[in-house]
Amino acid sequence: MQRVDMASPRHYGRSSVDIANVMQKLQDEQEAVQKRTFTKWINSHLAKHKPPLEVNDLFEDIKDGVKLLALLEVLSGQRLPCEQGRQLKRIHWVSNIGTALKFLEGRKIKLVNIHATDIADGRPSIVLGLIWTIILYFQ
Numbered sequence: 001m002q003r004v005d006m007a008s009p010r011h012y013g014r015s016s017v018d019i020a021n022v023m024q025k026l027q028d029e030q031e032a033v034q035k036r037t038f039t040k041w042i043n044s045h046l047a048k049h050k051p052p053l054e055v056n057d058l059f060e061d062i063k064d065g066v067k068l069l070a071l072l073e074v075l076s077g078q079r080l081p082c083e084q085g086r087q088l089k090r091i092h093w094v095s096n097i098g099t100a101l102k103f104l105e106g107r108k109i110k111l112v113n114i115h116a117t118d119i120a121d122g123r124p125s126i127v128l129g130l131i132w133t134i135i136l137y138f139q
Helices: 016-046 066-076 090-106 116-120 124-138
Strands: none
Touching: 016 066, 016 124, 066 090, 066 124, 090 116, 090 124, 116 124
């Protein structure tokens, strides 16, 4: 009779590295789906902006805060101050994003661990979290 060692985990031919790779692939897929969906939602609203704006790459296009502020203007019907121009520097990006975050906090929207610098850095999980929070509030 063969002895079975119950202490050692068996993954039916898969190593823990294989499982980690599958998990990462699923997370990447989910992120891509959210990115596409949120981009479409944003563009449906930015089309109403004067002049109309469009987001192509959510993580890149939102970094300077200009389109984020435009989205909040369309959704709220309020004008928001925005640093604009061709030569915007990171300090302007962070200022614009800070304006957007202060606007949201002023509406009693909880922003947990969402900082202007993370958005300016284009951190996917933070950007997606921010957009999801905006969608939940304004839909």
